[in-house]
Amino acid sequence: MRLIHSVTELRAALAGEAKTAFVPTMGNLHAGHIALVEQARAVGRPVVASIFVNPLQFGAGEDFQRYPRTLEADCERLEAAGCDIVFAPDANEMYPEPQTFHVQPPLADELCGAFRPGHFSGVATVVLKLFNMVRPATAIFGKKDYQQLFILKGLARQFNLPIRILEAETTRAADGLALSSRNGYLSAAEREEAPRLIRLLREAAARVAAGERDFTDIERAAGVELAAHGWRVDYFSARDQATLLPPTPESHELVILAAAHLGGTRLIDNIEVCVN
Numbered sequence: 577m578r579l580i581h582s583v584t585e586l587r588a589a590l591a592g593e594a595k596t597a598f599v600p601t602m603g604n605l606h607a608g609h610i611a612l613v614e615q616a617r618a619v620g621r622p623v624v625a626s627i628f629v630n631p632l633q634f635g636a637g638e639d640f641q642r643y644p645r646t647l648e649a650d651c652e653r654l655e656a657a658g659c660d661i662v663f664a665p666d667a668n669e670m671y672p673e674p675q676t677f678h679v680q681p682p683l684a685d686e687l688c689g690a691f692r693p694g695h696f697s698g699v700a701t702v703v704l705k706l707f708n709m710v711r712p713a714t715a716i717f718g719k720k721d722y723q724q725l726f727i728l729k730g731l732a733r734q735f736n737l738p739i740r741i742l743e744a745e746t747t748r749a750a751d752g753l754a755l756s757s758r759n760g761y762l763s764a765a766e767r768e769e770a771p772r773l774i775r776l777l778r779e780a781a782a783r784v785a786a787g788e789r790d791f792t793d794i795e796r797a798a799g800v801e802l803a804a805h806g807w808r809v810d811y812f813s814a815r816d817q818a819t820l821l822p823p824t825p826e827s828h829e830l831v832i833l834a835a836a837h838l839g840g841t842r843l844i845d846n847i848e849v850c851v852n
Contacts, residue, residue, distance in 0.1 A: 577655040579662045583709050586624075586663050590711065595620040598712035600703060603627040603664075604644040604757040605653050608747035612716045613657040615744050620714050622660035626706055628670060632678075632698030644757065663710065670705060679704055681727045683820055688723055688835055688844065691810045699724055700731050707737060715739055720746040720754045722833055722846040726820050746845070748774070754845045761841040770838055772805060773845050776812070780832050781849040784814065791823060802836050810835040810842070817848065828852070 597620030599612045616623045634640035684696035717725045747755045752774040776798040791814040798812045812834045816827040833846040
């Protein structure tokens with residue numbers, strides 16, 4: 577496995593490769609990231625994983641400075657998983673000029689975007705740059721960041737990028753908690769409480785699947801229970817999978833998404849549900 581830090585070296589290493597599979601990350605890898613790499617190996621080679629903590633997607637007061645940087649351990653895990661190239665640029669390599677063009681995606685102010693202004697512009701900007709640097713045939717993203725996946729699929733379509741975007745199911749701990757690099761911020765008591773989020777999402781999905789269409793009541797009930805157990809809720813919302821807008825009477829494939837703070841840690845999760 578090669579560790580590469582510059583775009584020039586990366587492009588030289590990938591010259592002539594037509595089936596590159598790409599997994600963008602911010603590092604501090606867990607089993608969910610490794611599952612993405614394993615999926616990438618099944619669809620293309622070489623497999624490239626990037627590690628870059630992107631300042632553009634962090635807002636004021638967020639955890640950019642304390643976000644764990646664990647490059648050596650990450651490289652060991654990636655090599656064991658069969659990754660071929662790790663691209664780990666620094667900020668100057670990614671953003672060589674003081675003024676950076678920003679991508680402004682649709683729906684960037686909905687859901688997570690309403691609570692993290694500028695976040696999805698930062699995500700879309702860095703991913704577009706990484707796509708241009710790596711030039712993969714395929715890129716793999718997890719469903720845990722459902723809104724991000726939705727926006728990046730739109731990015732590939734609207735910029736006519738010759739890249740197939742694949743989605744991977746959320747990797748979970750035995751108690752259902754979605755794996756996240758930020759789970760390490762949780763105290764022992766918070767970690768025990770954290771699976772409540774997916775339990776409530778599953779309960780909400782069961783109500784919807786059983787025919788309930790009063791989404792406001794479903795969302796309110798979940799928010800009340802979370803708040804009663806010490807969570808600070810950003811949103812708990814049913815949306816149409818195809819648009820990420822509120823469901824209409826014609827909506828049959830839905831996703832219920834949630835974001836809430838437990839102590840100092842913001843957790844997100846979602847569950848898909850189909851209705852007749």
